[in-house]
Amino acid sequence: MGKVDGKVALVTGGGQGIGRAIALRLSQDGFAVAVADLNQDTANSVAEEIKAAGGRAIALKVNVSDRDQVFAAVNETVEKLGGFDVIVNNAGIAPAKILEEVTAADIEKVFNINVNSVIWGTQAATSKLKELGHGGKIINACSQAGHVGNANLSVYSASKFAVRSLTQTAAQELAKYGITVNAYCPGIVQTPMWSGIDKDITSAKGKKQGDATEEFGSKITLGRLSTPEDVSAFVSYLAGPDSDYMTGQSPLIDGGMMFL
Numbered sequence: 001m002g003k004v005d006g007k008v009a010l011v012t013g014g015g016q017g018i019g020r021a022i023a024l025r026l027s028q029d030g031f032a033v034a035v036a037d038l039n040q041d042t043a044n045s046v047a048e049e050i051k052a053a054g055g056r057a058i059a060l061k062v063n064v065s066d067r068d069q070v071f072a073a074v075n076e077t078v079e080k081l082g083g084f085d086v087i088v089n090n091a092g093i094a095p096a097k098i099l100e101e102v103t104a105a106d107i108e109k110v111f112n113i114n115v116n117s118v119i120w121g122t123q124a125a126t127s128k129l130k131e132l133g134h135g136g137k138i139i140n141a142c143s144q145a146g147h148v149g150n151a152n153l154s155v156y157s158a159s160k161f162a163v164r165s166l167t168q169t170a171a172q173e174l175a176k177y178g179i180t181v182n183a184y185c186p187g188i189v190q191t192p193m194w195s196g197i198d199k200d201i202t203s204a205k206g207k208k209q210g211d212a213t214e215e216f217g218s219k220i221t222l223g224r225l226s227t228p229e230d231v232s233a234f235v236s237y238l239a240g241p242d243s244d245y246m247t248g249q250s251p252l253i254d255g256g257m258m259f260l
């Protein structure tokens with residue numbers, strides 16, 4: 001039996017990478033899971049994977065930068081899964097570029113997806129939890145790049161600093177509703193996103209693919225890159241009852257890349 005049977009979680013960007021691992025892990029913990037992604041096919045396949053393992057899940061096509069779509073996804077989650085307790089605002093993008101070349105369109109796109117999504121997800125979750133008359137948990141994807149500016153990832157880092165700030169503000173404003181708000185800050189996780197960052201950085205520097213991974217990876221105290229499951233184990237804690245006395249925090253889960 002899972003530790004939170006009967007509860008419901010919505011995970012954005014749940015179709016692949018860290019979001020997929022979170023959706024699978026929360027299902028093992030006993031949550032019914034709404035797997036929300038821009039990519040309907042990957043969302044479907046993760047929901048099917050959960051159901052095949054005996055869990056409850058639905059797949060939702062959602063663009064997290066669109067406020068109405070995020071509110072609609074929370075509503076559909078309640079209609080189809082019968083409740084709502086946790087939102088994991090996980091979806092994000094990380095285009096790599098040197099600061100001198102950043103355009104207005106780059107900034108708008110990254111902030112729409114990485115920052116606005118957290119605001120819309122926080123609003124939608126809060127509104128639904130108030131309507132349902134109980135508390136819940138809001139969990140945001142931050143990054144080690146949300147604690148220190150990363151070269152080649154200026155706009156991404158700025159967006160993750162914003163996520164850390166929003167996590168602190170929301171925690172203060174929502175405590176009175178029994179809602180806690182925390183974030184997770186991974187280091188280098190082996191997902192399609194990280195492969196893309198490595199490709200962007202190495203090709204801009206005329207190096208071979210994998211060089212950026214080697215360079216960043218050499219700074220990890222535990223001597224290996226992160227798996228998505230390293231991160232989902234921590235999100236399981238944030239989503240479950242053991243983290244009830246924690247709010248407004250953005251801890252690193254990075255294998256010891258940084259020491260705060």
Ligand SMILES: NC(=O)c1ccc[n+]([C@@H]2O[C@H](COP(=O)([O-])OP(=O)(O)OC[C@H]3O[C@@H](n4cnc5c(N)ncnc54)[C@H](O)[C@@H]3O)[C@@H](O)[C@H]2O)c1
Nearest residue numbers: 013016017018038063064091092141143188189191192193
């Ligand atoms: N991979 C890493 O090393 C790493 C490190 C620190 C933080 N993070 C953060 O963790 C989160 C997940 O990263 P990942 O590595 O699994 O990424 P990923 O690119 O592998 O997966 C992201 C998922 O989000 C979805 N998505 C993208 N834009 C969307 C949108 N507008 N609406 C809905 N869904 C959308 C994609 O379709 C994809 O399924 C991100 O917020 C990322 O910034 C990742």
